[in-house]
Amino acid sequence: MNKIPRKDILVIGGDFNARIGTRLNDSEWAIGNHGLGDRCINGVRLLMFSMLNNLNVANTWFKHKPCHTYTWRSRDGRTNAQIDYLLVSRHWKSMIKDSRVYRGADTGSKSGSDHLLLKSKVRFRLSSKKVSAPRRILDTTKLKLPEIKETFMLELTNRFTALQDNDREFKTNQCSSQQSGVPSCSQLFGPYSSAQLQTYMSTHTSHTKGIGQLLALRHEVQRRL
Structure with missing residues (x-):
């Protein structure tokens, strides 16, 4: 993680099997105020991982109905939890405009997955680097x-x-x-x-003997003052 350049947009998403809950105090800057459930051991580990690597848990920053917040639902439909998260670099946090769950999305399997689709809206503001033509110096x-x-x-x-x-x-x-x-x-x-x-220093000046001793002497005088 430390080898990834800061200018790169780092996004990590998936099933972390962790309930991170909501923010308890201001020191937990990596998560927002709209998480679900009580924090478990895996939630503590996920929070520490996010803070150590300057990551924000994007889907805890936006307020939605509980049915649009929990990402996992048991087969019997009685238990719901928020265990899937989208982590984004803290430097690029402002590019995430919304994050919510879509319950009606096709999960791809025949019987359907017990995980729900987590979708985020992203807005990029990229600028192209202007390359100026080299300046020609005429003689x-x-x-x-x-x-x-x-x-x-x-x-x-x-x-x-x-x-x-x-x-x-x-x-x-x-x-x-x-x-x-x-x-x-x-x-x-x-x-x-x-x-x-030509350089700013003439050939005669650059080869003058004793200029090094003069600079060292001035440095010594300034140090003693």
């Missing part, structure tokens, strides 16, 4: 070269001169002209190479 230092600067200015002049002939055409094609200008800039400048990217 604008090439503008210092006269031939690159002249070519770039000529390219800009030609593009905006053609667009200024018609204002309506300019508004329509503004977005496309900006997108089409990016490849031209990429061809003229090119991306930064890893060798051109």
Whole structure:
């Protein structure tokens, strides 16, 4: 249980053969106020298991008629009990909107099961992770070269001169002209190479001798103060 990531939605359901009853005090946060019956030994074990693993007993949190709460009925129809439960991660408790028993559901066997169908309504709120396109860093230092600067200015002049002939055409094609200008800039400048990217500390500073002793000395002075 400890190896399951917290972000995962953990749901455990089944016949626990345990009567957990209702909440006796605020420390029993794993169960609600709408359980049935008196707690038995298996109910205590189920409660401890739920609290140790941060689980909530979903079908004890919603108020319904007793006939929509008990999950087991004896063959003679005289004894009813709530022994089937749905456990959900405490972190995802709010996704359970309702939990109740449906007595008329087909249990699948020929003679019918003595357990009733326990159904819960679940609402998920999931969001997709937005993936942004990688940012391209252009090597604008090439503008210092006269031939690159002249070519770039000529390219800009030609593009905006053609667009200024018609204002309506300019508004329509503004977005496309900006997108089409990016490849031209990429061809003229090119991306930064890893060798051109410099760190915040210069090579001279990073190789200066004695900087380690100065930092250690300052730490010692601060400690003594």
